[in-house]
Structures are given as C-alpha cells and as structure tokens.
Amino acid sequence: MREEVIRAGEILQQWGVVALPTETVYGLAADARNDIAVRKVFKLKGRPSFNPLIVHVKDLEAAEQIGHFSEVARHLVQVFWPGPLTLVVPLKKEAGISGLVTAGLDTIALRSPAHPLAQMVLSQSGLALAAPSANVSGTVSPTSAEHVRQGLPDVDFVLDGGATAKGLESTIVQMGEGDKEIILLRPGPITIEALEAACGIKVVSLEQDQDAPVSPGALLKHYSPKAAVRLFAQDHRPGEGVLGFGAETVGRDVPFYNLSEQEDLNEAAQRLFAGLHWMDAQGVSGIAVRPIPNQGIGLAINDRLRRAAAQ
C-alpha cells in the first residue's frame, strides 16, 4: 500500500484527482487550494457548482489554518476527530481555499477522516483535500472501491481500502449563535445523543428551505438507485426486491438483502449503500424497504432512504 499512497500523493500534488477510502464512504479527492484540480472533481461527478465540498484535513491544527473554531466547535473536534463529524465554520479567506470548494459561501465544511489510508494520503501530500463522495451526483454513494470504478470509470486512480466501516456520510453540524445550540445539517454516524453527551448543548435539526437550503447538498432527491424505492413496506410487489431488517421472512424468495439479521443499526448503516448497489445489479424494478427504527444512527439511515425514495 505504501507505493500506492505515494502515487496518490503525487497525483494530488500534480492537480490530479484520486478516489480514496474514508471510514464513511469513498471520497473523490483534490487539492482544495487548486481551482483546476477542484474543477475536475465537479466535472467527473456532474456536481452542480452551487453545492460546496467538504475539505479533509489531518487534524485540528490544519483545520484552524482554514476555519475559525469557537470553543465548543474545538471541543467537538477534540472528542470526535479523527472521525465522521464535519463542522461548518467561518472561512479564513487568507487560507487560499478555492472559491469553487465553498461555492462562494463565507463558511467551510471541515473534517478529519479516521481511515488510515486517508490519513496517510493527507500526510504524504501535505495538502488539504476537497473530497465529496466518489459517485455521480444524485446516485448512491460508494462504500467500496468497486462501487467507485463502476460509477466513475474515468477516475485515474482508486486507492482500495476495502468496504468502509460506517457506510454513511459524516454527520454535518454548525454552531448556532453564541454557541447556544448545535445545528444538525445532515444526520450521520455521530448521533444527536453522542453530540449532546459530549458537550451538554442541545442539538436542533434545521428544517431546510428547499429553495435556499443552508447546506446546499441537502436537496431532497439524492442517493437514488435505478429501481424505485418504497419505504415501510409490509409486503412485496411483483418485480421488487426486498431490503430486509431483522430475522424476517417477507420476500425471501425474491432478490433479498438483509441490512441486519440481528437488528443492529450500525450494521444496517454499514450495509445500506451496498444493498442499494446490489439491488440495481439484480435488475429489480423496485426495492421494498422494511421499517427501520428511527433512533440513533437509524435517523441517518432513514434520511438517506427518504431521499433515495424521493421522486
């Protein structure tokens, strides 16, 4: 792996794009300070230019060169980094981050990924890396190198780190006025309960205005497999595969993918996108999804499923 990490670092330093594993999903990385490199990411993904990217950094010290951290923001980072928590903080203009990365906003989304390969590439390249999920905009996020190669065959270099551990994108938060509350912009592996326990401050979910969302990527339609997704399914209909949860029997005779036999929500999160990719590979016309409890990381699972089901 050592040579591949060196190669990835070189490509990134030469304004190239590399797909790499994080603990959440695979990212499509580029030097965040280089317009040409960042433009390639938008182009490969077919991503609308108004949707800003998360910048990945080695640690808090690197993050503080790019954004302003309040006391509570710094505390959250100390508890959860490296890990699947992204903070949206005021941007330091002098940091030289490409305006394409922030889509012209005066804030920036920052996170330090926990995956050892991502950390090695950050160290090796010495760069801050803008990296959205490594999929075509609007499609299901990749949790394996194979998903990346299928969805984005034109990416030059894919660093293979196996299946990702968390399976869902990072939790995104922003501090409210005067650090009085934490605003949840996207649910993810770091749960509301964990955030509140870490700093004793209430987490509020932002009802995002669909016409002008605070987090522009929170547009409803997203994560869409080719097959139509039907939620809270109690039965299965002709042509559908079944995405199961628990030791159940519904749909075992059609394409069936169990998110978790043991009803373990972390396992279900880890397997969710792989399950959606698998369903498309079976050629089903629809996916009947069995009910999944809306607690802990279940909130993030249901958030992704709702978007996958949106017309």
Ligand code: TXA
């Ligand atoms: O786990 C993850 O976060 C993965 C891995 C690769 O790190 N990345 C990821 O990136 O999910 P992406 O681009 O698929 O989602 C980034 C989200 C988008 O919804 C975007 O709108 C939001 O972050 N975002 C980025 N910058 C923002 C900002 N300044 N203010 C509000 N939202 C922002």
Ligand code: MG
């Ligand atoms: Mg994405």
